[in-house]
Structures are given as C-alpha cells and as structure tokens.
Amino acid sequence: MSFIAAFEIINDTAEITLAGELDASTAPIFKAEIEKAIGIDIKKLILIMNDLEYMSSAGLRVLIFAKQKMGAKVDIYLVGMQEIVRDTIEKTGFHHSVIVSDEYPIN
C-alpha cells in the first residue's frame, strides 16, 4: 500500500493529510512535508490521519522530530487516528506531548 502526505498552510495553521502506510520506507516523505512547516511562523500543526492505516516507529520518530523542532509554541494535533495508529502512539506515551482529537479542531 502506498503512502500519501498532502501539505497545506491556512493562515497560522499547517495541515498535513496522511493516507496509507507510514513505515521506514515512507517516513522520509512525511519528514519532507514536516520540514516545510519548520521555519514558518505557525501556531498549529494539524495532522489528519483518518486514512492512515499503519504507522511504524519510524513514522513516530518523524512526529517526535516535529515536536522537538517546533518546540512548545506550536500545538500538534493528531486528528481521526485509526485504532492501530492510536495504539502505537499511546504505547510510547507520545500522546501526552500532542493533542489527540477525533474531530477537526475549530478555533
């Protein structure tokens, strides 16, 4: 299964829609999208993950990379995670460092 990451910026929000399987071979694609958001003055990074079917530790590593790079100023939202992805994130305790939500956050 292929992996797709679509990047978009709306005002002070960066939005990345993820679909498919995020593993060691596709993580660099995701990382490239994250790097677009670094250095831009944004307040929110929203990851829409409804169609993300699998995430390995390599994918999680990119999320940690994003958190480390963006620091406390930027809130990271994980939206609409499937159970298997949620398990991976919760197992490692990373969900404490981000905002997990089922619905798209509306300010």
Add this chain to the structure above:
Amino acid sequence: MLYFLKALNRIPKSRLSRRLVFVVFISIVIIEAIILIPSVIRRKNEFYDKLKNISEAQVSLIKDFRGSATNNKQIPVKCRVNNPIDCLVLQEFSQLKDFMAINLGGQLEHKVIGGAFYNKNGQLIGQFGEIPRLSFKQVEEKDLVKLAYQSYFDAAWTSQQMEGQYVLILRHDAATVSLELQAFIWRIVGLVIIISIFVTGGIWIALDPIAIAPILQLRKDLIHAGEAIVKDEQKPKFDSASIQRQDELGDVIAAFEKMFGQITQAISDRKKAEIALQKSLDTVKAYSDALDNELEKGREIQRNFLPEKILEKHNYEIAAFFKPARQVAGDFYDTFELADGSIALVIADVCDKGVGAALFMALFRSLIRIFSLKETETEILEAHTPINGSWIGKYKLTNLIHLNALQAVSLTNNYVAQNHGNMGMFATLFLGILEPKTGLLTYINGGHEPLFIIDRNGTIKEHLNSTGPAVGMLPDLEFKIKQTYLQSGQLLLGYTDGVTEARDRSGKFFSQEKLLFILQNRITSAQTLLNKIAASVIAHTGQAEQFDDITLLAIKRF
C-alpha cells in the same frame, strides 16, 4: 573458353535459368505459331490462284483459237442442248482435262480433271470428267468463283468473262497443293525451332554472367556473412563486392553490403554496451560487497552489545531470542547482575531500523547499563562504614537499590533527548530489577509492549503495561515505577513489536492474539517457550521479507 564451359556446366543446375529459358522458349514458339497460321492460309490461296491462272490461260487459248485445236480423235462429250454451236464449244473446252499436268515449282502441279459448261441462262450444256461441286447457282447468285473441297479445287469463269454467253466451271486436282503446303509448313516449323533454340540458348548462356553467377556469389557471401556474425569474426572478403553494376542486382548487392555493415555495427555497439554494463555491474557489486562487509562488521560489533552469555542465576532460567530484520538491528535485550546480586532485565526497541537504529541501540544499551550499575548509596555507606562496624540507621535497602537502578531510565531519556533531540530517536524500553531471593520485581515500562507474567499452566497472571513514555523523546519526561512479584513457577515474558507485527505475504500481522494463543499451554522451560514462539513467527512470515527485528526475553523462576 574455360569460363564459357564452366557456365555451360552450371546452367542445368540453375533452377532460375532453367525456368527463364523455358519461358523464353515457349514465348518464341507461341509468337511464331501466331505468325505461321495466317502465312499458311495466304500461301494456300496463292497456290489456288496459280492453278486458276494457268487454267485461265488455257481457257483463253481455247477461246482465241476456237476450232483450230479440235482433236478429232477425241470421244465427244454428251451435249444436252440442241444448239450445235454450244455443243461445239463444249467439245473444245472438254479438251482441257486431257492436257498434260504442268509443274508449277516444287511439288505443285496443274491438272484439270473435269468441268461443267452452262449457258448464260444456267442451262447445263454438258459435263466432262469429274463433276465440280461449285454450281452455276453459287457462281451467279453468290458471286463465288473459287471453292476448295478436300483434294479438289473448283474455279469458275462467269458469263461476263465468257463474252456474256457461257459459264465454265473447272475442277482441278488439288492434292499437290496440300503436299506443297505441308512442305512449306515443315520448312517454317524447322526454321522456328532453329531460331528458338538459338535465341533461348543465347539467353541461357548470357544469363550466367549477367544473373546466375552474381546470384550464386551473393549466396556464398550471405552464407559467409552469417557464419562471420555467428562466430563473431572480422568482416570476410565478399566476392560480390567486386561486382559494380547499375541494375537491380547491383542494388541488391549494395543493400546486402549495407545491411552487413549495419548488423556488425549494431553487434559491436551492443557488445560495447554490454561491456560497459558489466563494468558498472562489477563496480556496483564491488561497492555492494564492501558495504555488505562493513555491515557484517557492524553486525559483529553489535552482537558484542548483546550479552555474550545469558546470565545464569540459581533458581532461575533466563532465555533470549534475537533475529534482526537486516544485518544490524534496533532491538536489544540485556541481562546483568547488580552489585547486590539483583538481576537487571532489559528489552527494548529503538525506533526505526538499520544502521541509525543500531548506533542508538549501542547508546541506549550502554547508558542503561552504566546508569544502572553506578555506585549506589548502599555501596557508599558500605565503603564508608563507621568505626563501630555498621550503620545504625535502618534502610529499606532493596527498594533503594531498585529505585537507584531504575533512575537509569530517566537519566538515559534526558541524555538522548538533550544530546540527540533533533534526531527524533527514541526507544521503547522495559527495565526490570528482580531480587532473586523474593522474586520482587521493580520495573519501568517506557512505552514498550506489555510483558506477561504467566504461571506454569500458561495462564497470564499479570500484564506489565506501560508506566511511562518511550525513552528519549523529550527531556524531563516522567517514568513511573511499579512493583510486583514473580512467584515460584511463574515466567516473565517480554517481546518487541517485531513479533506481533510480523507480516505474512498478504500483509497480515502475526498479532497479539496469536501470541496469546501460543502461551495457553503448559510451560516447561523459558527456552522451549521462546523456541515455540520464534518458530511460529518465522512460519507466519514465510517467504515474505522480515520487516522488523524480532526479540524475545523470558525468565522463569523455579
């Protein structure tokens, strides 16, 4: 001359020339036949005209000298009219059949053999000799004055020619006409055959140098060219190359030369490309071999970061299984003894795979070991025992020792997050400290898969779930500590997600359910259990590529 003989010898063998010559021969024969038929007809008419001309001369002779030539000895012909003049004229004309045969060249002879004599009204005056088939009616009404019939020829002189009074029809013997005509036909046919033979023979001989010899040369050259291409030899000397011609055959030879050039060029180009490809393949292979070699070295070094020998402890059996997905792995396990005899158990999974994960594995493993083994307060107290022999104050020593060792987790977390934070590297890690005497287990599960405490019947007694986040993500994370007991006969099992997330060819996970299913059996030893799980995971993966490192660690208390 020699060439001519050689060519002549070659002709019958050449199918092409045989066919060409045959067609030419037949064409000539057909053309000659088309010309011959009208000329035979014309010739025949000429012969009849000759006969008629002679008869005409004789008739006019009789007319001019009427009476003088009368032969009295002649038996009179029967006269059918009463007019005596008419009867007399009949008698005179009847002499014609008695005239000598006249040779008209070759076998052709003139001889009148009969006749019929009419008056202008069509009344038959008399007949003599053989009676002509040509009738008065045909002569007068149809204006027919000549009629050839079998070996006879009838000719008529109309009333206008006979001074308006009579019609004379004479019958000639025409047998000699057919004879002479046959002779004529034979002459012509003979001539045709001779001409045909000469023409076709000429063409036959001329064909050899013009077409057959070059074609045979070209054939030989084609065979040579084919052999040269197959055997990959230099361009052979082509006989046909010496032929300089401006016709179609010349074009064919030129095209052949060009084609051979193109083929050899294409082959040589391909060969060059193959050599270049082989060269680059060799380079890639050498590079890949070198890389493999380096990875192999890395693998050996990494093995050194795993316990060389699994820890042996009285009353306990410890077993481990380790299978990296690539040469180097991100998973690791560790077993070592603390200063007070406690057993430290580590199972961890550094995120991602390959060389990067392997480097961090070495870092995590080393940090956990160093921080766990650092001098404890107890050791400090013992090293500085007061003069009275012992410290008076009571300490819950075990708890303290365990707590101290578990500090290794947060120390490692902070080290990695602070020094390598921008790499985003982390590890899910379980560190447990077991007091052998009591089975007291104090642990931190940093985001790792749950470990299981299983009794000897295969019933899971406890899940050692995550007590904190994965290690190394962010600085100053909180790792909570939990305690439990490993009772006699119980087994503690730890695994990495390489087990539950092992995939078969269709992408199906091995799953935790399947792992739990395997556990539901009587457990004899830690090693047997790990072997069973490993075999099942490997069987599940089958021909599919192993995605992640597979690590298992188990400790059984007797």
